[in-house]
Amino acid sequence: MTTRKEAIVVAAAELFAEKGFSETTTAEVAEQAGVAHGTLFYHFKTKENILLEVFESIMARYQAGMEAAVANAGSGMAAIEALLRFQLAFVEENRQEYLVVLRDFPSYLANSDSPQKAVVQRRLAGVVGVIRQALERGRQDGTIRGDLPVEETAHILRGLVYGLTRHKLLGFLALPPLGEAVVDFCRQALQPAAGA
Amino acid sequence: MTTRKEAIVVAAAELFAEKGFSETTTAEVAEQAGVAHGTLFYHFKTKENILLEVFESIMARYQAGMEAAVANAGSGMAAIEALLRFQLAFVEENRQEYLVVLRDFPSYLANSDSPQKAVVQRRLAGVVGVIRQALERGRQDGTIRGDLPVEETAHILRGLVYGLTRHKLLGFLALPPLGEAVVDFCRQALQPAAGA
DNA sequence: ATCTTGACTGACTGCTCACTCAGTTTTTAT
């Protein structure tokens, strides 16, 4: 059974994804959820708190998926490839909710120092951490170039994936399907030199 | 001499960069520009039109810079490297105005089909075009792997650069300086195999 | 001197929207 509170989060995710946070009114969220306007504020103190709940519900699943992908991989390079494929698939399957993350984070909270910001920050740091661990593992088992700066590369990979996803879901330009091209591109950049 | 209209665009760029479009009021823009509130609407029909003017003024310079970087390069690979370095430098030097682009495009106009959208679309397509030409040139002069899918890779590079820039300017996480690491990463991914 | 025009002003308007609260219904405990 779905509680009212869950219904609100689902409705908010749909609308925030479609129109963005600022452009969605609480009245619309209530209507979409089939709930009175006041009920929103019984369950959530503010509109922003609804956004945060949507963010948490998707990011928890996302990070868990990343960790599973890494755990099942046989080498560091395989882990990186698994992460890339997971990302591409996750976005495909959770297009709508993922849009919320892309649209309103981190820009929306950029200039506030609410406790909410700390929650978001922790999540994002977790994601970079998973990538970094995979890179370190690859350096040790020799499937990834030894001269690669790990911290920097982890951020580069995250930036790459983020930018592509953003263009795919929010961009004006039609993108060709990029799945394997991305994996190839990264493999090429990360693998040890042929004659080494 | 700076006209009032220019003063408005400069003020709007500062505020939109700092707080975002939706979170900035026209009254604030007027005050920052040292102009009466009504003057905004004498020069611009709507608030959105001010945003568009800010966008155009920065993107025109940006695209011109990209084209210059490519023109002065001695090979395809050198062109790509020049593009990457240009991007990193441009963002550094135009941090504030570039923030406007990152914050509010393309997400803000995503669901409108105003004529404004077409303007933005043309700009972005132009950027991808410059990258694609550099890649093709590299394939022909042999400085870039021949088996690389050009269209796909152009989008990957744009995504990479966009994602990194966004994290740098808007992100919650402190990034290490990435300049040369990015260039190395891409060179590695693009260069022909050693034994070819 | 008088007229015209274009830049500029700021009080005002009408509307939107997040949030409140006094009251009702439903659930749970005893």
Add this chain to the structure above:
DNA sequence: ATAAAAACTGAGTGAGCAGTCAGTCAAGAT
């Protein structure tokens, strides 16, 4: 059954905001 607590409701409120408009002012043009 009864009381108490929790969930829910929706009309209302007040703040904030984009855009308007009647009018001022200064600089040419006649």
